[in-house]
Amino acid sequence: MRLRPVEVTDTGAVLAALASTELLWLESPTNPMLGVVELRPILAAPSRAGVTTVVDNTFATPMSQQPLAWGADAVVHSASKYIGGHSDLLLGAVITAEEDRRASLLAHRTLQGAIPGVMESYLALRGLRTLPLRFAQQQRTAQELAERLPGHPAVTSVRYPGLGSDPNHDRARAQMSGFGAIISFVVADAETADRLTGALELIVGGTSLGGVETTIDRRRRWPGEEAVPAGLLRPSVGLEHPEDLWEDLQHALSSSINI
Ligand SMILES: Cc1ncc(COP(=O)(O)O)c(C=O)c1O
Structure with missing residues (x-):
């Protein structure tokens, strides 16, 4: 896989890059410049068909922004941040809307061994409350x-x-x-x-x-x-x-x- 950085706040540049892309990774607001990506039009673009889209929603949290509702294939969070909320946890989360995608990620995670610790899971769930x-x-x-x-x-x-x-x-x-x-x-x-x-x-x-x-x-x-x-x-x-x-x-x- 070849990694191609694109200025994600430039909607035209992102849409132009879709033609030759398998996976589009977006982050909004961006770290640390606080740029805002036009998620809705990008995720709804016809040229997006066949491109897997992932949105890093760490800065917005699910409280302020829900990209799955606009068609993102997966949302990722550093759960070390707002979800844990107390700077005492290292954990990531992937959320998908489709059961098939979830099952395949779960199988990959299980077979690769990236299983969250019991304490980390507890701290993330406590933080979510x-x-x-x-x-x-x-x-x-x-x-x-x-x-x-x-x-x-x-x-x-x-x-x-x-x-x-x-x-x-x-x-x-x-x-x-x-x-x-x-x-x-x-x-x-x-x-x-x-x-x-x-x-x-x-x-x-x-x-x-x-x-x-x-x-x-x-x-x-x-x-x-x-x-x-x-x-x-x-x-x-x-x-x-x-x-x-x-x-x-x-x-x-x-x-x-x-x-
Ligand atoms: C937007 C965003 N995503 C992901 C990460 C990675 O998080 P972690 O430190 O939990 O690996 C960070 C870390 O600062 C971040 O700011």
Whole structure:
């Protein structure tokens, strides 16, 4: 199998690639730029016939977006994120609408030996019970912080699909019932971003996301993220009080530019 990267937010490019594709792997919103893929028209496109489509729905969760209803063959989640919800679990989930596909995946998983541990399964099921409540509050707080961030002089730009000014707002409104709890914002450069994360007291530095505690990561520090702005920070908004989070962010933003 040959892997061919396509800019998934460019609907025309995705549709053009379908002609010579066996499997289309989409992610929306995207990590870490928070681009929104036009899932509905892509999944409904006539040229999609015969192409297996998989949507990584980790950022949206089933609470905000349900691609199986629009024809996706499979949805995948990092259950380590919102489903577990407490940053204490490593697990993935595949959901399909068709029984035949489920049976074949199940057989493959069983024969290959990727069986989830009992503890992991328990933690995922326990997390699922509070997912709707956690995610609703995390989305509310994310919206609040995303609206405040552009007002700080250290912030160059903010991406959050829930902002009316976001280039993906209309797309997100058309297919999501909530805008998620991940924000991306950019500060001047890597040094400013690192000063900022070093000054945080409540928000935890870390690359994982979707937990009850707010985590933040400078994505460009990772190999393979060369296309990401050096000063891009990606907070995953947790369940702390919104004012406590804003106080921490505001203080660290100001420290990063010495004001
Ligand atoms: C959208 C998305 N999908 C999948 C993964 C992989 O998750 P895991 O760490 O559970 O392998 C991540 C990790 O950050 C992610 O952000």
